[in-house]
Amino acid sequence: MSGPERAATGTGEGDVVAQTPINQILAGRFACREFCNAPVPRRTIEQILRIARFAPSGANIQPWHVYVLAGAAKDRVSTALLDAHENSRDEHVSEYKYYASDLPDPYLKRRQEFGRLFYGSLGIAQIDLEARSRQTAKNYTFFGAPVGLIVTIDRRLEVGSWLDLGMFVQNVMLAAAGRGLQSCPQETFAKYHRILRPLLSIPAEQMVVCGISVGKAKVERPVRLMPRADIDEFATFVGFET
Template identity: 85%
Template sequence: MSAPEEAVMAGDEARIVAPSPIDAILTGRFACRQFCNAPVARRTIEQILRVARFAPSGANIQPWHVYVLTGEVKGKVSAALLEAHETSRDEHVSEYKYYATDLPGLYLKRRQEFGRLFYGSLGIHQADSEGRSRQTAKNYTFFGAPVGLIVTIDRRLEVGSWLDLGMFVQNIMLAAAGRGLQSCPQETFAKYHRILRPLLSIPAEQMVVCGISVGKAKLQGQDRLMPRADIDEFATFLGFED
């Protein structure tokens, strides 16, 4: 909101809070799946990465590497991944598990709600496997974004470094949003690490974690499709005086 104050619902009461400038960036960011073809300069991506590198990391080991793709290189990557998606998708698997095999009920419910809302917004029926496949394929064109990032981590590191990496990825997306750009984090690129490795000269010790599409959103000011749990569902406050 552009007003100096915004109303925030707290239970049954509305209270007035003064927003921080970063609040609009945080709440305005969304997983963009439709980019326009407006170019993004290398210097802009460099600025984004210079800011993102200040993500905290245990013992300051900074466990991330980024491959920044555009132009012909991005096109070659997209073509190879699209071909694999069409002809051999079942032969490829990520080197790590994103979801638990048995999601506890609350998280399973949210995942199912995502499927209903996302595919429903696209007019794709739940049983339409071909429609879902066509939508998934758009990932590999970076949803039309002019810049694609492939993010890796050293496979010799432990789960704590993955926590650090997540904060770095979030910093990239927020720094992009602060420059009027949008982004989409995409785990699905990890599935095709065997194709990406020779194309991008990724060394064996690096594991492909995700991709990130970056560019100008085709439609600005989109409403948030996915709901977020209110704080009383995930936060426990102790020792505060009302």
């Protein structure tokens, strides 16, 4: 879900398209894993959520809920999750599966490539489990971001509502990017739902889906590490003239 990437503005013919404001926001968003300590006012987060709520949803049911954390409240969550990650991580599991147990190609190859590129960029050998664990732990400090979001969905809803939720989460990240901020969507928070539930008074019918770190990136334009498949790999055009 998260990756140390930055979209390029395009190559060839795409360069012309990428100059529009919305395309620049889309291309400029990246999963930030290193934030500076510049504060983000509550008013800014309210503005982000106020525009993100216009994400489409089937029958307008709007199946999302967001817990917005800052200051001491965020620190309490981080402390509890870091302790669990260090001392009892095997006792915790998410309430949903993010990846298929047996990933077919090309998805398996892409996931393997991600591991090579990501940990390679950090100088961490893939077999170095201790170093990888330390890197994972940074998730629970929200990568130093001043604001953390915990996103939930009503567990009584069906898979279609998860599609709606994904569009809402994307809206949050794009709205943040449009205000000069960056973000990182983090599925790993779902693993510790039993810890988050009492800390944030999350009702039983809500399932923890992910977290999102929000703040000002330390590096404004990091080098893109993660390649994106070209459109001929995922798009089928029917009915167009050659």
